[in-house]
Amino acid sequence: MLKVKNLHTYYGGIHALKSVSFDLPEGEIVTLIGANGAGKSTALMSISGIVPPRYGEITFLGRPIHQMSPDRIFALGIVQVPEGRRIFPLLTVTENLDMGAYLRNDRKGIAQDIDYIFSLFPRLAERRHQMGGTLSGGEQQMLAISRGLMSRPKLLLLDEPSLGLAPVLVQLIFATIEKINRENKTTIFLVEQNANMALRIAHRGYVMESGVITLEDTAANLLNSEKVKQAYLGL
Amino acid sequence: MKAQSLPFIRRAASEIFQSLLVSCWFMFLTFPIMVIKVNPLERTIDWQWMRLVWIGLAVFPLSFVWRWLMKRKEHGGGQDGEDSWQKRLGEKIRADRKIYTALLAILAVFVAAFPFMFSSYQTQIMISALMYVMLGLGLNIVVGLAGLLDLGYVAFYAVGAYSYALLNHHFGLGFWPALPLGAGLAAVCGILLGFPVLRLRGDYLAIVTLGFGEIIRLVLENWNAFSFGPSGIAGISRPWFFGADLSLGQHTVFLYFIVLILVGFTILVVNRLRNSRIGRAWIALREDEVACQAMGIDKTRTKLTAFALGATWAGFVGCVFAAKTTFINPASFTFMESAIILSIVVLGGMGSIIGVIVGAMVLILLPEYLRAFSEYRMLVFGASMVLIMVFRPQGIIVGVRQHYRFGRKESTEEQGERDAASA
């Protein structure tokens, strides 16, 4: 579905992605694991066009997208849920969700999707009129993912959804990610430091170190690989 | 006994010493303007030493009051009480439909009867105030909602005024067709300026818009063939009223109602905008650009809309201004105007409609009614501005949206989650 080939991304003089290539097959969950500062978020930012790559190419459903503006990439069905949630603190839960449907005008469909999201995360339904800034960390993460779903994406880019959450909540979030993938056939690219959890729900995985992809395999193989066990699973 | 009274005496001494310092400092600061009086005819200097004494005596007690207020503010007592007082009143009025409609009706009657109750001079002042309400609400879209610091807002006001003046002068175009034209031209200018400039942030945007405001003024001042330079354009027609030949007083009343209707229209539009998607996109963009981009919001276009809409309103008011004074020249469009409009937005409370209305009333009416104090009025004006900013930094009326607080409960909960995750 999405193909990334020899991608190079820079922040001014900092060379953050060095010839990165990967493949996201339709309908799968693919995870990208790596330590802090490896360049995982940069990879997502490059796909969504917020930090455009300098060299290399990205094709989505056969179309090159690496020179498009973020809003056009979004309109094609690629949605990023950024690291640290970044929900709008001054807007209510419902308003936040509506922001996710910014490019849509079908009121009925939007209302339906909001209902679907409230069935995924009943906690959000209880807090629908509360300001985003007053939610707890876990609720904010639920809201961030839900907001991303509001445009009915074909490809969902999730940046460290488990960051700073209690284990119970991580379980809940990951179960929901699996559910979204299963029920809506949404392709999911999951960036994580929590390699154990990510590899358990993913089909394939990539390992990134200092801007370079060092390993790629099926998730099951990566879980059993000695290298991954030592470096990322703490075994 | 001694152990108890000693700290008290020590504190009192230090307080008195502080106040003494403050009053000396003020005596020093005001020395050139208060004490030295040059008599240009006899070429002598009168030293008015008594004034220095008065200043010292006045500042000494005031400094105690000031420190007491500051302390109260730091402890949050006064602020909270005031907030809840305002909030409670607001909630009560809103909850009780009867009081709400009654108040609204009284206000409507008062506003409608105003030009018949008061003199033509008072009506003129009120027209100015209402014009600034509109300017404030227009700039509020740009600064309060979209968070773009525009220091050259007066440029669009000038575009509106000159559009009407020039169209009227050359083609005899009336006020009514010129009103949408002037607003449209201002909007076009807003887009033309905004397009290259809106990728700048914060201070840079402020500087560029400031420059733009000055450029427009300088062009108007120097391009004689186009704008008639500093001498301006006179004899601009007043608004047409079904062909009736109105007296000057009647014209004022008519203009008052035109402005009133425009203000009502503005309030309606801004209110709708604020609760619309684009309004929320402005607020969201002000808060977090990356999150907005991740939602597929076109950053430039959204900001441009805010900029152009703000400019449109300045254009409207510009036309009204030209019709009101029937004479315009570049001197009416200095940076001072931009600063006053911005002060209205900031003092009144960013993003709040009622706040902007109150801000405009205070800032425009206060100097008018302070004329009794003649030369001191700007001093009093400045002092009130400083006082409001010190004691109500969010503005006189706090916008409802800004009214949430990050509770302590939430942060500990998040902390707990993090702890649990790392454990």
Ligand SMILES: Nc1ncnc2c1ncn2[C@@H]1O[C@H](COP(=O)(O)OP(=O)(O)O)[C@@H](O)[C@H]1O
């Ligand atoms: N906005 C930025 N400006 C400059 N350097 C950045 C910026 N964001 C990230 N970097 C650098 O790029 C590298 C990759 O960062 P990032 O993609 O955030 O890593 P990860 O998400 O894997 O923790 C790091 O060295 C980081 O310091």
Ligand SMILES: [Mg+2]
């Ligand atoms: Mg990251």
